[in-house]
Amino acid sequence: MESYEILKSLAIIIVAAKLCGLAASKLKAPQVVGEIIAGLLIGPSVLGLVEQTEFLSQMAEIGVVLLMFFAGLETNLKDLMKTGPKAFLIACAGVLVPLIGGFLLYSCFYGFSSVGTDEFYTAVFIGVIMTATSVSITVATLQELGHLKDTVGTTIMSAAIIDDVIGIIVLTFVIGFKNPESSPFKVVGNTVLFFVMALIVGVIGYRIFKYLDKRYPHTRRIPIFGLVLCFAMAYIAEKYFGIADITGAYVAGIILCSIQDSSYIARKVDISSYMIFGPLFFASIGIKTSISAMNGTILLFSIGFVVVALVSKIVGCGLMSRALGFKGKDSMKIGVGMMTRGEVALIVSQKGLAVGMIDSVYFTAVILLILVSSIITPIILKVLYRSKA
Amino acid sequence: MESYEILKSLAIIIVAAKLCGLAASKLKAPQVVGEIIAGLLIGPSVLGLVEQTEFLSQMAEIGVVLLMFFAGLETNLKDLMKTGPKAFLIACAGVLVPLIGGFLLYSCFYGFSSVGTDEFYTAVFIGVIMTATSVSITVATLQELGHLKDTVGTTIMSAAIIDDVIGIIVLTFVIGFKNPESSPFKVVGNTVLFFVMALIVGVIGYRIFKYLDKRYPHTRRIPIFGLVLCFAMAYIAEKYFGIADITGAYVAGIILCSIQDSSYIARKVDISSYMIFGPLFFASIGIKTSISAMNGTILLFSIGFVVVALVSKIVGCGLMSRALGFKGKDSMKIGVGMMTRGEVALIVSQKGLAVGMIDSVYFTAVILLILVSSIITPIILKVLYRSKA
Numbered sequence: 125m126e127s128y129e130i131l132k133s134l135a136i137i138i139v140a141a142k143l144c145g146l147a148a149s150k151l152k153a154p155q156v157v158g159e160i161i162a163g164l165l166i167g168p169s170v171l172g173l174v175e176q177t178e179f180l181s182q183m184a185e186i187g188v189v190l191l192m193f194f195a196g197l198e199t200n201l202k203d204l205m206k207t208g209p210k211a212f213l214i215a216c217a218g219v220l221v222p223l224i225g226g227f228l229l230y231s232c233f234y235g236f237s238s239v240g241t242d243e244f245y246t247a248v249f250i251g252v253i254m255t256a257t258s259v260s261i262t263v264a265t266l267q268e269l270g271h272l273k274d275t276v277g278t279t280i281m282s283a284a285i286i287d288d289v290i291g292i293i294v295l296t297f298v299i300g301f302k303n304p305e306s307s308p309f310k311v312v313g314n315t316v317l318f319f320v321m322a323l324i325v326g327v328i329g330y331r332i333f334k335y336l337d338k339r340y341p342h343t344r345r346i347p348i349f350g351l352v353l354c355f356a357m358a359y360i361a362e363k364y365f366g367i368a369d370i371t372g373a374y375v376a377g378i379i380l381c382s383i384q385d386s387s388y389i390a391r392k393v394d395i396s397s398y399m400i401f402g403p404l405f406f407a408s409i410g411i412k413t414s415i416s417a418m419n420g421t422i423l424l425f426s427i428g429f430v431v432v433a434l435v436s437k438i439v440g441c442g443l444m445s446r447a448l449g450f451k452g453k454d455s456m457k458i459g460v461g462m463m464t465r466g467e468v469a470l471i472v473s474q475k476g477l478a479v480g481m482i483d484s485v486y487f488t489a490v491i492l493l494i495l496v497s498s499i500i501t502p503i504i505l506k507v508l509y510r511s512k513a
Numbered sequence: 514m515e516s517y518e519i520l521k522s523l524a525i526i527i528v529a530a531k532l533c534g535l536a537a538s539k540l541k542a543p544q545v546v547g548e549i550i551a552g553l554l555i556g557p558s559v560l561g562l563v564e565q566t567e568f569l570s571q572m573a574e575i576g577v578v579l580l581m582f583f584a585g586l587e588t589n590l591k592d593l594m595k596t597g598p599k600a601f602l603i604a605c606a607g608v609l610v611p612l613i614g615g616f617l618l619y620s621c622f623y624g625f626s627s628v629g630t631d632e633f634y635t636a637v638f639i640g641v642i643m644t645a646t647s648v649s650i651t652v653a654t655l656q657e658l659g660h661l662k663d664t665v666g667t668t669i670m671s672a673a674i675i676d677d678v679i680g681i682i683v684l685t686f687v688i689g690f691k692n693p694e695s696s697p698f699k700v701v702g703n704t705v706l707f708f709v710m711a712l713i714v715g716v717i718g719y720r721i722f723k724y725l726d727k728r729y730p731h732t733r734r735i736p737i738f739g740l741v742l743c744f745a746m747a748y749i750a751e752k753y754f755g756i757a758d759i760t761g762a763y764v765a766g767i768i769l770c771s772i773q774d775s776s777y778i779a780r781k782v783d784i785s786s787y788m789i790f791g792p793l794f795f796a797s798i799g800i801k802t803s804i805s806a807m808n809g810t811i812l813l814f815s816i817g818f819v820v821v822a823l824v825s826k827i828v829g830c831g832l833m834s835r836a837l838g839f840k841g842k843d844s845m846k847i848g849v850g851m852m853t854r855g856e857v858a859l860i861v862s863q864k865g866l867a868v869g870m871i872d873s874v875y876f877t878a879v880i881l882l883i884l885v886s887s888i889i890t891p892i893i894l895k896v897l898y899r900s901k902a
Contacts (some may be wrong), residue, residue: 127574127867128751128758134575135744142737179571185516186523344787348531351788355524362517369517395784398733399740478516 163410187405196377211282221440226251258466530792552799576794585766600671610829615640647855
């Protein structure tokens with residue numbers, strides 16, 4: 125293939141993603157939903173203008189790595205520590221209940237399989253997809269309502285962040301267990317080793333960047349070396365510890381999230397991301413989603429998936445909040461605030477597809493979940509905050 | 514190849530490019546020279562850490578397209594018009610003399626070939642590489658000296674810009690003529706058709722963007738749609754008119770250079786460029802440069818190449834300036850100011866390699882030219898501006 129041929133795919137994907145993204149915005153849905161639908165439209169499922177090539181999947185990989193790096197960079201470690209304990213318990217409940225819910229849902233549809241079989245892991249994986257709350261959608265909603273900084277808001281934010289971390293750890297474990305060569309012992313060992321390595325790299329890296337930041341504030345070298353840290357951590361995580369590359373990228377973001385120029389780095393990464401890599405990542409999900417494999421069972425499954433995913437978050441987070449002393453209504457707000465899903469659910473599904481744990485047909489269920497949760501969460505939250513009681 | 518493997522290459526290339534770029538800066542050389550040397554060091558010639566893969570060459574292609582788009586965006590059409598006529602003639606002389614000089618140099622070294630043979634075109638191409646003055650290096654030098662806005666400065670700027678355009682037209686013609694299927698008539702026809710198409714797209718595109726800009730100033734959609742125009746024009750130029758994709762990208766930049774948000778677009782493109790694509794493009798030149806093929810003749814040729822390239826610019830531009838009424842010393846300043854070479858010379862060489870007109874061994878000569886011209890031009894200009902006479 126001539127090199128210039130890729131320019132055609134890039135032009136088509138980026139323009140379609142942006143147009144559909146803007147259309148989604150108009151309809152008050154998140155832009156990513158539009159971008160995914162754009163991929164669906166231009167991909168083999170509908171118009172066939174663009175095909176999934178190796179180049180596109182490599183660009184999409186860079187895209188998701190950048191997104192997770194950005195998420196790490198945006199983390200506020202101090203706030204996280206402050207509302208810590210309560211948020212941690214809420215997040216745990218918010219991971220556990222959907223995980224079990226997803227597992228039961230899949231098993232009810234396709235039968236219960238014995239522990240260790242492929243089907244068993246697929247069932248677990250469906251649960252894993254349900255665990256991750258989307259920070260970005262939660263933030264946008266709370267900010268719009270003006271309740272980002274009150275107790276409930278901060279708790280939701282912290283829980284959503286912790287939820288992300290737990291979700292990624294669960295993902296790492298499940299993928300590690302699935303690998304036939306690895307024993308549970310090895311997986312745990314590798315995970316511990318990775319986090320030890322991350323801590324060492326983190327302490328050293330943080331000092332180096334703090335020095336660079338003081339000596340050369342707001343210079344190009346800071347985001348560039350940050351990006352290098354991100355790519356290196358992502359590669360090392362996957363290559364030497366068998367841990368998802370996105371975990372490595374996220375950890376790289378966390379390492380840099382407390383330096384002075386972290387938002388400077390985040391802005392540069394964000395621009396590279398939304399100009400090219402982001403649209404390619406989201407559109408490529410649409411391009412890979414196979415509509416032709418859709419049938420009655422899967423449609424029914426998708427609906428069940430959405431219901432279980434939403435209800436299990438409200439139940440898990442809401443009941444735990446209540447148990448921790450929040451009032452009934454505040455508990456409800458926390459439960460609802462935690463039910464939005466977004467990029468991370470897609471990233472997790474994407475990873476599951478890559479390692480052969482789930483089929484691309486389940487992408488439809490995930491997209492439906494993001495769409496529904498992103499639309500109804502702001503509406504329900506608005507109602508909850510407005511009704512005085 | 515697993516997708517995450519590319520992350521390793523990216524991390525190595527970006528960190529090496531930035532470190533060598535910073536080292537080059539310290540030595541007062543342009544950063545791009547450092548980035549190219551980084552590629553040489555990590556590539557198969559020396560350390561062998563990174564190989565040229567299809568993915569890298571596709572990323573490099575996006576990199577060069579972005580650079581040319583950026584160059585187009587930075588053009589100031591009004592200044593170009595004002596100092597127009599004189600600058601045009603100076604630019605013409607500054608293209609013609611090096612073109613002939615390069616042709617003669619190659620022919621002296623390897624013999625004169627009859628018109629139409631491959632060797633003949635290689636000789637012409639060596640001349641083509643010599644034609645393009647680097648706007649960025651010229652600007653940086655004049656800005657540093659505080660003479661960017663005086664008559665001589667403006668004339669140099671305008672001539673450098675026109676020189677770029679002429680250089681690209683010459684490149685287009687030469688590549689078009691080389692293609693065995695195309696007759697000279699067809700090449701001229703295609704080129705004219707392309708510029709007619711560009712004019713139509715330009716007028717329509719300009720209006721659309723002006724509207725968008727007024728309605729939604731400083732929104733993400735403007736740089737994103739700009740990028741789409743760039744990729745689309747680049748693809749269409751190469752695919753349907755047989756014109757270099759970089760010409761298409763440059764024209765896309767010119768189309769948008771007069772809208773209000775052109776610098777907003779340029780900034781976003783620049784960030785995507787220097788974070789990832791730029792270093793990949795320059796380093797990939799180093800990775801591709803074959804030192805092993807270096808021998809006495811080529812070394813001697815490289816030295817001759819640098820001397821001819823520098824002297825022919827001074828002679829061409831200087832004499833024409835004198836003929837147009839500039840004083841002796843001002844003519845000299847213009848000649849020297851025009852002799853810097855940079856990205857465009859590399860881009861042209863890159864294109865010549867891609868279409869099989871030159872061998873990668875000549876990259877060494879081009880790199881030497883950039884290095885020497887970038888170092889001595891500021892020094893000579895400083896001397897010329899300081900000595901009162």
